[in-house]
Amino acid sequence: MVNHPVKHLVDGVPADTVPVSNRGLAYGDGLFETVLFRGHTPVLWELHYERLVLGCKKLALDLPANQEQQLLAHCGQLLEENNPLSSIIKIMVIRNSNGRGYRPSPTAGVQTIISLYPAPDYPERWYTEGVNLWACQTRLSVNSQFAGIKHLARLEQVMASMEFSESEYQEGLMFDTDLKVIECTRSNIFFEIGDHLITPALDHAGVEGTMRAAILDCEKQLGIRISVQPVNLGDLVKAHGGFVCNSAYGIWPVRAVHLAEDKMLSWQQGSMTKMLQNHFYQTLELGVCLE
């Protein structure tokens, strides 16, 4: 499915283009967030904005103090004009350009680009029966300086996405160059092992997803034990179930993981996965009603 953006605001002004000299284009020198909106209400907004602020700190991007209000006002403006029931707004924050060369001006501010897309419409069976994962050969680089944040330099995800057929595999599982299990191309991952959940630590590679953060936040409330830890292939093989998650679709149980030509893991639908799906359906209307 190809989603054509219906509208963009560049620094708050309607525009479909950016200058060729844009540092996001030249060097990936910026960050992005993709936020699900229900009408005019952003889902998991605090977590998105928190990650954006952390990313700006890590990249020394100078986010103005009133940026949050301004971003929300710009999102509201796009939504007002288009009036969708449900949508994805992509927010890019990019370091301003000062000519050719890696070194930015020390006083370079940031540019914001906001784009409205229709919310994707995923098949109900991906929520009820689960999805298939393809274990990608493309590795995530290990670099703690850039781990966790959602910067624009995402070539690894692009190349990993090209490894599998969309019709057979809904997501690609990614390992880092140390062969630790990290995440999927556009999702985080949780495994059911015994009576608890495990999700990979992301301090050396990966993106700390907002849905992942929301799940970690409700651990106590739901009486689930979740361990954030390094995960290797052995842990993966020990799992009897699991799920992938992101803020656009919520939670999909995983039913199979294609590891290699002769090695396919088949997973049961776990009780904790279902409990979390129900929780986020009830609290955020993410996913489908399972009962």
Next chain:
Amino acid sequence: MVNHPVKHLVDGVPADTVPVSNRGLAYGDGLFETVLFRGHTPVLWELHYERLVLGCKKLALDLPANQEQQLLAHCGQLLEENNPLSSIIKIMVIRNSNGRGYRPSPTAGVQTIISLYPAPDYPERWYTEGVNLWACQTRLSVNSQFAGIKHLARLEQVMASMEFSESEYQEGLMFDTDLKVIECTRSNIFFEIGDHLITPALDHAGVEGTMRAAILDCEKQLGIRISVQPVNLGDLVKAHGGFVCNSAYGIWPVRAVHLAEDKMLSWQQGSMTKMLQNHFYQTLELGVCLE
């Protein structure tokens, strides 16, 4: 010094902007080359185009068969209109966009963006007396899939460039996450150790510079022994001289390397460095006359 581009061609058509949906901007999904032109003559063109072709292969970018002639024709068009004595042309090759999402269309072709910039005018003393290097804390990620090629995802170089003052340090020396010496932010590096030169192997991290390739190509002709090998901090400390190089400035001897607050390496101007400087001044007019 801020260089303002004077002209761009996007797919051969004069344009200053690209669509917000550009995949270079969204994901760093493309490659670039910065080529020095003397009048209408590109310097080291074969090496630039060879790296571009290799990069397209690694990223599964579909470079048309006649792309080389077309790129040179477009460069010629920009130069014709501007008629500079000396210039830098930046060539970007970007995967065409097909809407939001990492996965590209399997049949996506490429877009080319060509930008003309004035050639930088570096101080003569950087060629004669040498330059100072700052050892950066920002690490290069280790990932053989993306090593060697000049892709658009260059956040590491951006962050490294911000670590040092331009007035005191002309380049930043970069290590990878395994603490191997790899390159500088926009240059490759060679060390004089004993009677031969050493330059870091770039099969796990770094960009294989065209000037580096040209130097490796003239090893036999000049009777120099050059070893391409992993380089660690110990090797760096053993060096008595060395130089940095790229295709825009040629070769700068290194006179000092700032490793840490209390640790500065001082290097002699080595005989092999001078021989190479002379060679490329005579053959390509790169640098300044040293005699």
